[in-house]
Amino acid sequence: MNSEPIVEIKGVSKTFTDSHNNVHALTNVDLEFWPSTFNVIIGPSGCGKSTLLYLVAGFETPTTGQVILNGEEVKEPGPDRGFVFQDYALFPWRTVLGNITFGLTNNGWKRKEAIERAREYIRLMNLEGFENAFPHTLSGGMKQRVGIARALAYDPLVLLMDEPFGALDAQTRKYMQQELVRIWQETKKTVLFITHSVIEAVYLADRIVVMTARPGQVKGIVDVDLPRPRNYTGDDYLEVREKVLSLLEEEVAKGIKDSLASDNTLFTD
Amino acid sequence: MTKDKIKQDLINLFPFVVVGILWEVIVQLGLSGIKTLPAPSDIFRSAWSLIWGSNVLFHHLLSSLYRITVGYLLAVTLGIAVGVLLSLNKTLHMIFSPVISLLISVPTLAWVPVLLVIMGLGDRTVIMTIFLGGFFAIAYNTMSGIEMVNQNQIHAAEIVGVKGLRLVFSVLIPGSLVSIIAGLRLGIGYSWRALVGGEMLAAMIQWGVGKMIYQARFFNDTAVMFVGLILIGISSTIIDQLLLRRLERWTIEKWGVVAEN
Incomplete structure (x- = not known):
């Protein structure tokens, strides 16, 4: 982490407006991602983590703030991603x-x-x-x-992955995680990976960004210093898992309470 | 494989044979009570003389095929182009999409008197009627098809820098082909109706299957009328199977985006 970050997210907020109301998907997110690192972004459903990735991709534009990719502001999608x-x-x-x-x-x-x-x-x-x-x-x-x-x-410079294994069965998912680590080690891409599985996050990541419930903010960052190939057990593994889980738990509870209060469905993101 | 195919063809023909035989028997025994109803054998004889005797059947058929080819191809080209345009531009969409969905429900034949006044009593009017018959259905289906293309497929193209016309041809059109083909089929159906109606009503026209049916009226020649009816049925089925069904098999069925039937 001595070099310049390859992706910078600076004071980014994103509000979606439709005819009925405003949805604040992200507020004031500041993040940096370094070259050739594997970054996992995790958070409760509807916390705007996919939105964050769409902003980096250029599919959406931030309401405030900016996304910087390799020194230049992201204006539209392009093959550097x-x-x-x-x-x-x-x-x-x-x-x-x-x-x-x-x-x-x-x-x-x-x-x-x-x-x-x-x-x-x-x-x-x-x-x-x-x-x-x-x-x-x-x-x-x-x-x-x-x-x-x-x-x-x-x-591309960065690989953006939006819950890529979310639709797979448990066995296939595990296999794909192993494959992804192998490929990442071969290609050394910078990866931004969205998931809501803690197990997956700790297996894959160099660094885990935990997001708050909506409106999404950065709750905390957990560095994962475990040697690869990892397995899903062991004290050090479980320790990291606990750390991420404890950050997440409050947020999931909050997310559920909010969604009940505002009559939104839980699983929209 | 080919043996199965022949068998299948025979099975498909069977209902027509049964109906033909029943029809023949009923007419021959005088059970129908309608003196002017021709028996299949009369129709066959009539068709034979139209083909080999007076030689006019092919002329009628070719005239009709010419008109439907020109009118329908225009409808396909402009229909898809307009559909794409309306799906891409919000303002155009807001203005024209309600108009198009309203005009779809106007029976094409209702246009004919208007067109006869504006465009005269000849070919142009018939071709225009055919065009209108196909156009609205194709434009509407293209538009709604493109609106339903998976947003992430569009993103997947955008991320590699594909936009504009390239996006239209590499993603939007193939991605909405299920709906476009449905529009093409609907459109050709409307176009056939427009063809026959237009030919009957356009006074300057002498040739065409629709004209042949209409003219047979003056001679009370119901057998010729039935020849025309059957010819239209066969032609539209052949075009559907040869072009649209095949297009379907080569694209959306091969891609697995629609269930094979």
């Missing part, structure tokens, strides 16, 4: 190969070179043999591997 979606958001009309080459051919790569590059990532993600398959024929875990390959293939 890769994004992995919870619902995969693959293009069903493109094959596995076509999904992965999409970001390349649309950024000036020649078709042949794009395919070669895509094949590297197909190998990296253990997707060999499925190059010409259409996404609807793949399982959830495989779809997300395509999603990760698609986001990594054009070599």
Whole structure:
């Protein structure tokens, strides 16, 4: 953490306005993320953690404050970022190969070179043999591997992952976590990873950012200094888990109380 | 595989054979009570002479096919273009989308008198009617289809810098193809109706299947009318199967975005 941060979030607030009311998703968030670190952002449902990621991606613009990426303010989406979606958001009309080459051919790569590059990532993600398959024929875990390959293939500076394993079953999820650590160690990308699983956070992260209930603020930051590959047990692991959990628990309780009070549903974020 | 296909074709033909035979028997035995109702054998004879005798059937058919091709292709091109435009621009959407959804519910034939006055009694009016028949359904379905494209698929394109026309062609149109194809099918149905009606009402027109049916009225020749009816049924089915059904199979079914039926 000696170098400059690659992503800076400076005094960012985000308010969504519709015809009925204002929703304050984020207030006054200040955060810094350093190159090649694995950062997990965790918080109760509806705390605006996905919003935070969408702001970094440039899909949304902050109401106040700014997001700085590699020294420049984020104004719109761009290929210096890769994004992995919870619902995969693959293009069903493109094959596995076509999904992965999409970001390349649309950024000036020649078709042949794009395919070669895509094949590297197909190998990296253990997707060999499925190059010409259409996404609807793949399982959830495989779809997300395509999603990760698609986001990594054009070599972005940061990888943004919005609850990428949220829709997977427990076994697949565990496997994908192990795979992700392996790939991260190979590529050394800066990762911003959203989850609401503490177990997942402590398994993956160098640094865990705990968010408050809505409106989202930074509640605390937990550094995770455990050697990899990690397992899900052991005293030091459980100690970190406890730390994150205790930060979270108040917020989850608060989130539930607020949502009951304001008649919002719990699970909207 | 091909044996199964032949078997399936025979099964599909079976109901028509049954109805044909029943119809023939009823007419031959005089059970229908309608003297002017032709039997299938009369219709067949009539068709034979229209094809080989007077040679006019193909001329009628080709005239109709020409009109529907021009009118429908215009409807497809402009319908998709307008649908895309309205889905992208909020102001245009606000102004025109209620108008389009209102006009969808106007039967296309209601346009014909207006068009006869504005565009004359010839081909132009018929083609315009066909165009209008297809246009509104296709434009509306394209528009609503694009509005329902998964927002994250659009984000996935935006993050690699894809926007504008490239976004339209690489994500918005393929992403809304289920709805667009539904619009194309609805549109061609409306276009066929418009074709037949338009041909009947446009006085300067001499050729066309609609015209053939209409003219047979003057000779009380119901057999010729039925030839026309059957021809329209067969043509529209063939176009649907050959083009739209195939388009469906090559795209949305292959991509698994719609259940195969």
